[in-house]
Amino acid sequence: MALFDLASKIEGKPLYRYLSERYGDGQPDDSVFVYAAGGYYAPGKALTDLQDEMRGFLDLGYDVVKMKIGGADLAEDLRRIEAVIDVLDGDGSRLAVDVNGRFDLNTALEYGRAIEPYGLFWYEEIGDPLDYHLNATVAEHYTGPIATGENLFSFQDARNLIRYGGLRPDRDTIQVDPALSYGLVEYLRIQDMLRQHGWSSRRCIPHGGHQFSLHIAAALKLGGNESYPGEFQPTGGFADDAVVEKSRVGLTDTPASASRARPPSTRCCASCTADRPPTADAPATGRAPRTRPARRPLPDRRHRPTPNGPARSCTPAPPRRCRASWAPPRSARASSRARRRVQSPLNGVGVPP
């Protein structure tokens, strides 16, 4: 995928335009639906912490957010879900829940019955990624949208999901990740297969939140892309000047993918650079020496870095202390106040579902 990025840079085009001209219809989307993924479990994380995290996503311009379920018992998970829906103005259709493949069939059906009344955005990766039969059985009983596929990498596995997984092309979402699935070439094969089976590309919203998928989403007119605000730099996130508004992010005219536009850096996130004084290893000016940066410690989930660049904290400090330093872009804050209803990735697109 880096070679596609390089090729687009040589041609002086943004990656999504380059890909659209070669593999799409030459008329790429100029913005992409994105949702903010988070809502992890963490020791001592209270419902109010979860709500604060989700409010942070909304402040950044997201309408749709995602949280984990299945790491607590059903009663506790329902309390967590309801706490987040409260933050979403009571609108469950703006909340996706992600099981990360943990449930057996009985648990999947039990949770399905319990969460169906909320009308959630989707119920994600419910069972083992290769247990197509479980997925199909849940799809026969759970009427809301289902999403899955991030752990299916090959054309063959994706085809088996379509053949046997019982997914419904009018509502379900395929999350195959172009970077995990052996790159764009295999992903294009998967898109061909989906078309052959009568699926719209708009029903694909890749996993992972990286910029390659973002550009592919615009070029191939997918339904959107996952987003992990502030995580997985430099391939994650968006261009430095990108703005998320109503859960859509615009693509810029920077050649290649925007991640290439960023200067070499020893920072682990933007706020670190701002806070860190120049040192012999990382002088204030000039190129940093070519040393391997220290491995970043596993983040405390309560202090997860948030949107593009800015992070709450990369050192063990109370999250509130850093809060002031990661204000979202003004336009995003403004839009978040006006926002009421999710912009569906299918709205106004004019393609079959």
Added chain:
Amino acid sequence: MALFDLASKIEGKPLYRYLSERYGDGQPDDSVFVYAAGGYYAPGKALTDLQDEMRGFLDLGYDVVKMKIGGADLAEDLRRIEAVIDVLDGDGSRLAVDVNGRFDLNTALEYGRAIEPYGLFWYEEIGDPLDYHLNATVAEHYTGPIATGENLFSFQDARNLIRYGGLRPDRDTIQVDPALSYGLVEYLRIQDMLRQHGWSSRRCIPHGGHQFSLHIAAALKLGGNESYPGEFQPTGGFADDAVVEKSRVGLTDTPASASRARPPSTRCCASCTADRPPTADAPATGRAPRTRPARRPLPDRRHRPTPNGPARSCTPAPPRRCRASWAPPRSARASSRARRRVQSPLNGVGVPP
């Protein structure tokens, strides 16, 4: 798997007895059905060369042999198949053919129609290992036995083969390889799954021809094990004193798997050691220095090393020159003359198919 081998050595038991006591019924098979896999394509390899190769396998005590198909056109492959059947006294039920996953559906069906009259031992890995639908479609049309599964490694993939692959428990064979499938623990899960679906362990004949599978086959009462005579040392083959007779090999009382009984060696095969004069790096007596042996060049398929230890040639010499040095065990040669009909892996076992 090496740890299981070590544990059996500590207990002073052969691996198959150790495994039978822990995971089987404590009454392991004392011999295992084996077939000889070969019959590769090679530039300039004539039908007579293929026949000579197969005669070599018969001389070693095998009744059932396997050859590749799908690397030539159908007419040529039929000539190759018929040439081998001629060597097998006209009995196609002693010949398995292996596609190595190459065929699309149309070719698979075309070959199926053409080879069905031969009554072959099996038609192996016909299409892509994950294309369960292709396999199921062929199984609806081809009435002879089918074998597949060597490229399915997980419990989940093997379960999908059973769920969707259309295999028939009265005649087809599952070739999941315990070493490829994440070891014995995963293989035991697969065996449980097969039982749950009504399949006998006798319908499993692992791929690979290594001694771990051989011991597992005896311990878990599988249908047999693949064999690559002389290849993949030291884990391949059999114990040094093992004899193949009527396509069955007996297991010995050597602790652990017999591969551990072999001394460290710099040989690439037994005949090389015999032929190679002592050198400073590999003195005639004493332990060879711990240097990495030179990488063995890709063998000319016409000179493939044959049964356990002895090889036709590892240097570019005409196969006939070495023939005299790899005489099979006398008992095997004697038995090969008396042999007429394949010993089915299911014969006399008294278990449901």
